[in-house]
Amino acid sequence: MVAPTEDFLPKILGYGGQSVGEMDISAVADVLAADYLTTGPRVEMFEALLCEITGSRHCIACASGTAALHLSCMALGIGREEVGLTSPISFLASANCIEYCDGRTDFIDIDPETLCLSPQHLDAYCRKHKAPRVVIPVDFAGLGADLPAMAELSKTYGFSLIEDAAHALGSFYEFDGRQYACGSCTHTDAAIFSFHPVKTITTGEGGAVMTNDARLADRVRCLRNHGMERYDDLLRQHGGWVYEMNSLGFNYRITDIQCALGISQLSRLDQFRNRRRQIVSNYNNAFSDRDDLLLPHKNLALTACPHLYPIRLKAGAAKRRQVYETLKADNILCQVHYIPIYRQPYYAAKYGYPKGKCPDAELYYSQTLSLPLFPAMSDHDMLRVIDRFRIALG
Known part of the structure; x- marks a missing residue:
């Protein structure tokens, strides 16, 4: 069986990107x-x-x-x-x-x-x-x-x-x-x-x-x-x-x-904000039936101009890694925001901060995955993320 070439893969969707016209x-x-x-x-x-x-x-x-x-x-x-x-x-x-x-x-x-x-x-x-x-x-x-x-x-x-x-x-x-x-x-x-x-x-x-x-x-x-x-x-x-x-x-x-x-x-700030909120609302609607997920705070679609869509997988880090890699193979490049900063070697070595220093931050980090969110995403892009993410979750 011949491996698919790049020509047959769907376009790459990163977690974010510029909208330059x-x-x-x-x-x-x-x-x-x-x-x-x-x-x-x-x-x-x-x-x-x-x-x-x-x-x-x-x-x-x-x-x-x-x-x-x-x-x-x-x-x-x-x-x-x-x-x-x-x-x-x-x-x-x-x-x-x-x-x-x-x-x-x-x-x-x-x-x-x-x-x-x-x-x-x-x-x-x-x-x-x-x-x-x-x-x-x-x-x-x-x-x-x-x-x-x-x-x-x-x-x-x-x-x-x-x-x-x-x-x-x-x-x-x-x-x-x-x-x-x-x-x-x-x-x-x-x-x-x-x-x-x-x-x-x-x-x-x-x-x-x-x-x-x-x-x-x-x-x-x-x-x-x-x-x-x-x-x-x-x-x-x-x-x-x-x-x-x-x-x-x-x-x-x-x-x-x-x-x-x-x-x-x-000059397009309002347009950018409205599109970002629209994508967040659509994600929320698409995933609200899943009891294995924690959705972002409700105000992300109300008072914020959303920068990230950090959804949480209750099953934890192993499941998150599996979903991340599955989506990556389909050219949907999610991200994790963020590794707790005190875990970085510089801070751990200088101050002796342990990995479990901030328990709520640790729990969040073990579950989170940022789905693509940027104004240049088309409705087709958004539906593709929703569909592939649900499939990856199983």
Whole structure:
């Protein structure tokens, strides 16, 4: 029997992907014919649009979501051996940004329903240990973390709060009968976004820091550009070419090329959000009859702009692996989000964190599988995932 060739296999569906159209391509081409390729007017336009969308007063666009996290920690003055807490169920950058500042990263268990950092576990940590210097809750899969509860804890214990909204551009959370945009910084000192191709919108690579604190915003802008500063007295005294570097910064700038793409993408934010919610709702309907599955939190289809569809297989890791490999053979490339960060050799070796450190995170990790979810998926793609997933489950 002859093995099937690639020509006879169905098209590859990854767990996520960009949705780039002719309007996006045209926007980028316009910049290539303009005066600025690096930091120019499109950067400021992109920043202004993000402020308008979120309600935050200040936006500093930068090279990546990781850069945005690093800049936020630096601007808040996280120092050597100061403790920063985050969720173990996130990408590495949520924790690494604390390490970049020579801080000490620790992890708080998740809420088993929302899969975001648990305010109850955070409170227990603060009661048992010295209060942390910073806490970085993650809006997992696009679902807003319980930021109001953590804001109250920050008042009690005195830590800074950075919302990792890398998954959550276009998402909202509710408090006291009102909706707040993720990234609005209503309940945090700062927030960050990522514009990686699998996120809500893309700039290729890119990120942003949001804040309502003007001094913090100025500090982030300075650190984004090598720590260079130009101020009126200096320029008047020495001339327009003069700059000073009073602190060590980075080249974390973003380009006009990237921001032109971002501006074009933001014009379709509502469209992207609606399609993502539609896919989540269809998945929920398709799998609601299965007692061997745990569906994501209901708000993923209501208040979130869903980034992931993390469905849980009650049978656990062995079954998850079997389903993963079966779908992979059919060119449906699911993913697992995420391995608990404290399991990584760097953190396990440096701090001695055991594999079972956060029990709810461990249980979730043993069961989860992220099904494909991105706006460019056709209805046929979605039905194919539903059909093949049900068959793989048996």
